[in-house]
Amino acid sequence: MSRPIRIGLQIQPQHAEYKQIRQAVADAEETGVDIVFNWDHFFPLSGDADGLHFECWTMLAAWAEATSRVEIGALVTCNSYRNPDLLADMARTVDHISGGRLILGIGGGWFQRDYxxxxxxxxxxxxxxxDLSEALPRIRARWAKLNPRPVRDIPILIGGGGEKKTLRMVAEHADIWHSFSDARTLARKSEILAEHGAAVGRDVTSIERSTAVRAPGGSSPDDIAGDLLASGASLFTVTASGPSYDLGPVREWVAWRDERNRAKA
Incomplete structure (x- = not known):
């Protein structure tokens, strides 16, 4: 399946006052990114371990009001931190506040200090x-019961690359699969995902492939994206951390996206 290239920006909610985070979101939307993500942790993951930090889902609700075009979501929500039915209701509410722009990014969790x-x-x-495997059908079942229901069928993004369990859940439940793999690993894991899809009766070409990108040594997107594209990735997410939130790299990716999508049109 040929997909348009999309660009995400993960605004890491660490080492910054909220007004700086809010400005970064506004700047990202003006720059033209497709999706703005945060993350679901309670403490910084780099730098001062006790530095400034803010919570994920209350922030997403604020972003839903503060933006008008970009999709928003967590990269990714930790399933362990909230009852699945409550999380479904939270997601439905943010989806309505945003006018149908929420992506539910979710994973099993890993950062022990949070726990x-x-x-x-x-x-x-x-x-x-x-626990994640048990939660995913509960989330969808709760969405079907809520009044009002979500604005749209909320896309589920599952993050991770575990070949036996995570990729099975991706085949069963995900609209987007986020991998931290290089191109060769992404291609191999995509083959395993296809096997899981066959086992559960799903054509996994319907699943958008997402990856985090970090241009090494100032490399341009053209230097590192070709192999990822060839391996099936179409959603590329750049990260920015506080307090400065340098959006220079994501502007390069947005320009590259526009050039490539025009060439495909």
Whole structure:
């Protein structure tokens, strides 16, 4: 399936006052990105471990009011932190506030400090993935019961590349699969995803392939994106961290997107 190239920006909600985060979101929308993500943690993941930091879902609700065009979501929500039915209701509410622009990014969770400090059971990777597998159908079932229902069929983005469990869940439930893989690994895991799709009776070419991109050493998108495109990726997400939120790299990716999409038209 030939898809238009899309560009995301993950605005990491760390080391910045909220007014700086809000300005970065406004600048990203003006720049032309397709999706603005945050993340679902309670503490910074880099720099000062006790630095400035803000919560994910209350922020997404604010972004829903503060933006008018971009899709918004978490890259990714930690399934462990909220009851699945509550999360479904939160997502439905943000979807309405935004006029139908929410993406529900979700994963099994991994950052132990979040769990320990907020009193969640960390468990094991296996138990966290089992909980996610149980949560995903509950989320969809709750959306069907809510009044009003979501504005649209909320896209589900699943993050991760575990070949036995995560990719099975992607085949069963995801509209978008986010991988942190290089091109060769992405291609191999896509073959495994196709096997899971065959097992569950789904054509996985309907799933958008997403990847995080970091241009090494100032490389341009043309230097690093070709192999990812050939491996099936069409959604490319750049990261920006506080307090400065340098959007220079994402502007390069937006310009590259526009050039490539025009060439395909």
């Amino acid at each position: 320990d400090e907020y009193g969640y059971e960390f468990g094991t990777p296996g138990t966290r993935l089992a």
